[in-house]
Amino acid sequence: MELLLEELRGIPRDAPSLSEALELRKAGWHLVVAYCRISHDRHRRDGHGVEDQARHCARIAARHRMIVIHRYVDNDKSASKIGVRRPEFDSMVAALTAGKTTAGYPIDGVVCVSDDRLYRDVHTFQIFLRCFTAHPARVYADGLGTYDLYSEDAAQRCLLGAAAARAESTKQQHRAKLNHRARAERGEPVASRRTFGWNADMVTLNHGESEVVRSGVQSLLAGKTLTAVTHDFVASGYTTTLGNSWQRQTVKQLLRNPRICGYRKLHGLLIRDTDGKPVVGQWRSIVSPEEWHAVSQMLDKQRHPGGWAKNGPTPLDSGYLLTGLVRCGRPLENGRRCGAPMLGKPAKASYVYCCRPALDGGCGRVSRQGPAVDELIVQKVLGMLCGPAGESVLLVRPTLSWPGTHHLDIATRRKAALQEQWYAEEISDHEYFSQLKIEETSIKRLMTEQQMWALNRRSDTHEPVDTYARWDALSRSEQRELLSGLLESVMILPGTKGSHRFDPATVVPVWHATVRPSR
Ligand SMILES: [Zn+2]
Structure with missing residues (x-):
C-alpha cells in the first residue's frame, strides 16, 4: 500500500520536464499540483481509490488546460490512531507559499477530485486558502468545475466554515459514477450477472460454455449463418445464464459483446486508456480482438428484424403495410x-x-x-x-404533425437502448425492469396524447x-x-x-x- 502511494507521489511519470513545462506555460497552460487523499473511513480497497483519484485529477486538469506537475498523496488510514496528520498536505501548502515545487516547477494552481478531499474543517481550509492566494491568478479545479478562490464567496465560505456550499448529493452521485467508470478503466468485471462463457467469478472461463462461444465465432467467420450458429448453441445443450433457450437475438448480443475478446463497453463505447487503446479486462478472453472485430462488424451489418420489441410495432421496419402490427x-x-x-x-x-x-x-x-x-x-x-x-x-x-412527435421518438429510442444494454448485460435485471416500466408508461401516455390530438x-x-x-x-x-x-x-x-x-x-x-x- 505505502509502496503504491510512494509511486504516485511527486512528479507524475508522464509529466513534462521542467524546461518543457515552462514552454507549455508560455503557451497558456497552467502548471498545477494534484492533491489526493485516502480517508480512513473508506472500505479496504481504497488503494485503487487513490489511483482513480490521480487518474481523475489528470482528466480534470486536461479539461481546463492544466498540466499536473506534482502529486501530493496523503493516507489518513495509517494516521487514524494518533490523530490525523497530513504530511503531504503540509508539503503542498508550503510549496504554494513558496510558489514552486521542490523540483522547481512554478505552481499555477491546484486540482483534486472534490474539495472535501482537500480539507475537512475550517482550520485546514483557512490555511489552504491563505497559501493558495499568496500568489495571484492561480486556478483551482475539481470534478465539479473550476472555482475562483479569490472571490468574496470563497472568503465567505472560509468564515462560515461551510465546505458543504455545493450540493452534497451532486457530489455523491458524481463519485458513484466515477467509481463505475474507474473499475471499467482498470479492466475489472463490473457486470452484475455472469456472462455466458465464464464461471461465477466472472474471470475464469467455463470450459464447456466458452467452447460454444469460440466455435460460434469461428463458424460465423467461416461463413455459417447466424441461424445455423444459433442452432449450434441450442444443440450444445446449454441455456443462457438466465436459463432461457437460445434465440438469434441472444446469440447475436453475446457474440457482439467485446467482453469475449477482453474488451468492455460502457454506454455503447469501448473503454480506452489515456493512449486510446482499449482497456484489456482481467477476465480470460475467449477469442482474439481481431476475431471479435470481424464478427461484430459482420453482425452489425446484417440488422435482422430479430430485434423486435415485445410491445408495439418496430418503428424502423419498413416492409409490408402491416409488418410490425x-x-x-x-x-x-x-x-x-x-x-x-x-x-x-x-x-x-x-x-x-x-x-x-x-x-x-x-x-x-x-x-x-x-x-x-x-x-x-x-x-x-x-x-x-x-x-x-x-x-x-x-x-x-x-x-x-403532432407537437409531441419528438418526445415520442426520444422515449422510443431510449427504450430500445435500454433493451440493448440489458441484453449486453451492462445493467442488472432490477435496473432494467424498473427503468423499462418508466419508459413504457411515458411511451403509452405520449401515444394516447397523439391519438387524441389527431382525433380532436x-x-x-x-x-x-x-x-x-x-x-x-x-x-x-x-x-x-x-x-x-x-x-x-x-x-x-x-x-x-x-x-x-x-x-x-x-x-x-x-x-x-x-x-x-x-x-
Ligand atoms: Zn406463432
Whole structure:
C-alpha cells in the first residue's frame, strides 16, 4: 500500500520536464499540483481509490488546460490512531507559499477530485486558502468545475466554515459514477450477472460454455449463418445464464459483446486508456480482438428484424403495410397465444404474413395471404374514420404533425437502448425492469396524447372528403404511421384445417384503448 502511494507521489511519470513545462506555460497552460487523499473511513480497497483519484485529477486538469506537475498523496488510514496528520498536505501548502515545487516547477494552481478531499474543517481550509492566494491568478479545479478562490464567496465560505456550499448529493452521485467508470478503466468485471462463457467469478472461463462461444465465432467467420450458429448453441445443450433457450437475438448480443475478446463497453463505447487503446479486462478472453472485430462488424451489418420489441410495432421496419402490427394468434399449450410479430414474405405473385420460426421467438405455424389481410384492415380503419373525426385525421396528419412527435421518438429510442444494454448485460435485471416500466408508461401516455390530438383536430374545410382517395394519396410510411396510431396489433388466428379460403373472422384488429370504433 505505502509502496503504491510512494509511486504516485511527486512528479507524475508522464509529466513534462521542467524546461518543457515552462514552454507549455508560455503557451497558456497552467502548471498545477494534484492533491489526493485516502480517508480512513473508506472500505479496504481504497488503494485503487487513490489511483482513480490521480487518474481523475489528470482528466480534470486536461479539461481546463492544466498540466499536473506534482502529486501530493496523503493516507489518513495509517494516521487514524494518533490523530490525523497530513504530511503531504503540509508539503503542498508550503510549496504554494513558496510558489514552486521542490523540483522547481512554478505552481499555477491546484486540482483534486472534490474539495472535501482537500480539507475537512475550517482550520485546514483557512490555511489552504491563505497559501493558495499568496500568489495571484492561480486556478483551482475539481470534478465539479473550476472555482475562483479569490472571490468574496470563497472568503465567505472560509468564515462560515461551510465546505458543504455545493450540493452534497451532486457530489455523491458524481463519485458513484466515477467509481463505475474507474473499475471499467482498470479492466475489472463490473457486470452484475455472469456472462455466458465464464464461471461465477466472472474471470475464469467455463470450459464447456466458452467452447460454444469460440466455435460460434469461428463458424460465423467461416461463413455459417447466424441461424445455423444459433442452432449450434441450442444443440450444445446449454441455456443462457438466465436459463432461457437460445434465440438469434441472444446469440447475436453475446457474440457482439467485446467482453469475449477482453474488451468492455460502457454506454455503447469501448473503454480506452489515456493512449486510446482499449482497456484489456482481467477476465480470460475467449477469442482474439481481431476475431471479435470481424464478427461484430459482420453482425452489425446484417440488422435482422430479430430485434423486435415485445410491445408495439418496430418503428424502423419498413416492409409490408402491416409488418410490425400483425401478431400470430395461435393458442399455445399453456393457454396463451403465440403473440410473435409475423414476418411479411413474398409468396407466389404476392406476399404472406407468417409467424417467425421458433428460433426467432415464434411458433412458425401460422401464415395468411397478405393482400387480403391488408385490404380488410384498411376497410375497417377507414370505415371507423368516416365522419368528421376520421376526415380530420386524414387531412391533418400528412401536413401538420403532432407537437409531441419528438418526445415520442426520444422515449422510443431510449427504450430500445435500454433493451440493448440489458441484453449486453451492462445493467442488472432490477435496473432494467424498473427503468423499462418508466419508459413504457411515458411511451403509452405520449401515444394516447397523439391519438387524441389527431382525433380532436377538426378540419377547417366543410367539403365532403373521400377518405379512400385520401388514403391512397398517403405514402406507405404515412399509412403505416396512421395505422399504428390506431391499432395496437392485428391478431391473425389459425385458419380452418384444410381450407385455403380467406376467412375474415380470423383477422382481429386490436385497437388502442383510446380508440373506440363505432359499430
Ligand atoms: Zn406463432
